[in-house]
Amino acid sequence: MSDLIAIERPCGDCMMCCKLPAIEALDKPAGKWCIHATPGAQCNIYEARPTVCRVFNCLWKIDHRIPEAFRPDKVKAVLAIYKEGVLIVYPDKAYPTAWKDGELGAFISGWPEPFVVETGKGKMVVRNVPK
Numbered sequence: 001m002s003d004l005i006a007i008e009r010p011c012g013d014c015m016m017c018c019k020l021p022a023i024e025a026l027d028k029p030a031g032k033w034c035i036h037a038t039p040g041a042q043c044n045i046y047e048a049r050p051t052v053c054r055v056f057n058c059l060w061k062i063d064h065r066i067p068e069a070f071r072p073d074k075v076k077a078v079l080a081i082y083k084e085g086v087l088i089v090y091p092d093k094a095y096p097t098a099w100k101d102g103e104l105g106a107f108i109s110g111w112p113e114p115f116v117v118e119t120g121k122g123k124m125v126v127r128n129v130p131k
């Protein structure tokens with residue numbers, strides 16, 4: 001993401017990256033709380049958390065292009081970097097259309113780069129590949 005200007009927003013009590021994405025290293029399926037999480041409070045193995053957690057690229061946290069109002073627990077979806085130049089959406093299964101609705105949906109539809117959506121069990125679907 002060539003025009004990413006790094007920022008650092010505080011997570012507060014969000015913790016959606018400990019619930020929404022599948023994490024193979026922890027044998028954690030998408031949409032289930034990690035067994036090491038106390039929801040809304042903390043990671044109970046924070047100092048020993050695996051690398052996948054240490055390097056997770058939550059865009060709301062680091063990318064100024066993601067509006068402040070889109071904190072993942074508020075919009076029911078985590079946006080992250082899938083690979084160079086590609087956005088990934090991890091939807092909250094309890095709100096399966098939330099990422100397509102309202103301001104977040106409009107924002108994602110207008111995203112200038114490709115994006116994929118995690119559909120569960122590690123499966124991805126490509127939603128948009130601009131020419």
Ligand code: SF4
Binds near residue numbers: 010018061
């Ligand atoms: S999903 Fe993003 S904002 Fe929420 S806890 Fe994880 S890194 Fe922080």
Ligand code: SF4
Binds near residue numbers: 019026046
């Ligand atoms: S190990 Fe900790 S940081 Fe990683 S998903 Fe579990 S609770 Fe979250």
